[in-house]
Amino acid sequence: MSDNAETAGSAEFDEKTRRDFLFTTTAAVGAVGAATAAWPFIDQMNPAADTLALSSTEVNLEPIAEGQSITVVWRGKPVFIRHRTTAEIEAAQKDDKADLPDPQADVDRVQNTKWLVMVGVCTHFGCIPLGNKSGESKGEFGGWFCPCHGSHYDTSGRIRKGPAPKNLEVPGYKFLSDMQIRIG
């Protein structure tokens, strides 16, 4: 095109740029159209409306004695709810200053220091850590231990040792009353 443009008069030169303009806009509109058409085929993979609708769970805390934990299912994942002992709370608060891979204070992880609520899914590759049932290994820090690749979590669910990069996730939850919470 440039060869012609050099030898051609200005009128023809204008015609070339107009053609270039048409070419570019056609390609641009085509690309936007293709991307728009592709989006439904990508977004259909995201959670469907009925999956999203099942996204909250209510839990009654009354039956959980001090030092006991329960596991409830929320969005298909286990949620650990632990009624912590005073010793555990103290240990967790004392370790706020320890060398933490993912630093977070214990008070930022709980709404009521007695109740630790978190998603029971290891932040490494998604296994379920042990330690929520009595008799299971609680790891070196008295919290939870993931058997898949050896991650140790403390009494605040913070990662202390092993390959997991982050603390156990605290889901959004709300105390509906002293002994009733809603997760999600």
Next chain:
Amino acid sequence: MSDKQMHPVMQWIDYRLPIFTFLNHELHEYPTPKNLNYWWNFGSLAGIILVIMLVTGIVLAMHYTAHVDLAFGSVERIMRDVNYGWLIRYVHMNGASMFFIIVYIHMLRGLYFGSYQAPRELLWMIGVLILLAMMATAFMGYVLPWGQMSFWGATVITNLFSAIPWVGDDIVTLLWGGFSVDNPLLNRFFSLHYLLPFVIIGLVVLHIVALHQHGSNNPIGIDMKTDQDSVPFHPYYTVKDLFGLGAFLIFFAFFVFFAPNYFGEADNYIPADALQTPAHIVPEWYFLPYYAILRAFTADWFVYNILSLGGFIMTAKLMGVLAMFASILLLLFLPWLDGSKVKSSRFRPVHAMFVWIFVLDCIVLGICGAKPAEGMWLIIGQTATVYYFAHLLFIVPIVSRLERPMMPPESIAASITAKATG
């Protein structure tokens, strides 16, 4: 087969659609090096096992139900109630292992005899893509019975993508179609598990087209120059391939009939339970070396700390994931990493030695992948991981450029005459 030998009906068709000419050209006349050894049987074996997997898979899909509540039961029904269901499923299940055994030997052949070198670089690279497609297919197929290993394997592998910075969690949600591994994932895995084998067929067609452009490499790695160097594919190699197939089918049948669960994990006969992780999650044997590489990268490993500048660039988890993918993708560059002008390791004793050490290293990685990632096994796995990358990135490029190869024979025919008289 010339035009005159053809049946008139075949002639009529061939004049309009030259299918018979094509088959004759590619499977009958096709000149093949006359010195191929048994390492060259594994290409055709891979093609045959692909067909076996397709046939058994299509039949299994007629009885399988892709739903979290019904999948496990439908597989058990195949095993107990469907006529010959047990046979078809065991063939399919063990066929996956056979496919990987064959393909790994096929790749070792390529590594040892330098089959990836010019002008067969694209042939090799298409092969690597076939391996990747096979791995995706095998992984998704393993999820379908919805046993404990299915479920937790799917959980661990999909969670690999959460290592991607910023968008990782969104990608995992997209893959799951929910907030955990559940029915949407099982459905899409079934759909893709059915689709991908046909993608593999497409890649295999390209692989064969690229192969037939320059013909097979051979044990001495010298191109065919005259008619003296080759024999027609049929009957010489059709017969040899059939013999190899017979031997292979005996090996295959042994596992199907006498040790059908040898390659499997007992835990996969426990229905999936989202609230109970098995004590020890292991992938299928053919993924173990990559699994060992994935797990080698721990936050306190000095190699990780050097490469990530003390954890500044990326997490250990992300580096493990990248290393695992890199371990396969690096093979794409092998034709250029190897700078030798001589293909076959027969004339490159130093390179040959390193090829065998590399094979040993892959086996060691496989053993480490099967063991818990702690103590001595972690250290061995980390060392073997370093060696894996050192082989591809340093040893091959340097040795191939420094080693002075022995003088190969003048031609394929000459090498055979020399052997006969010498």
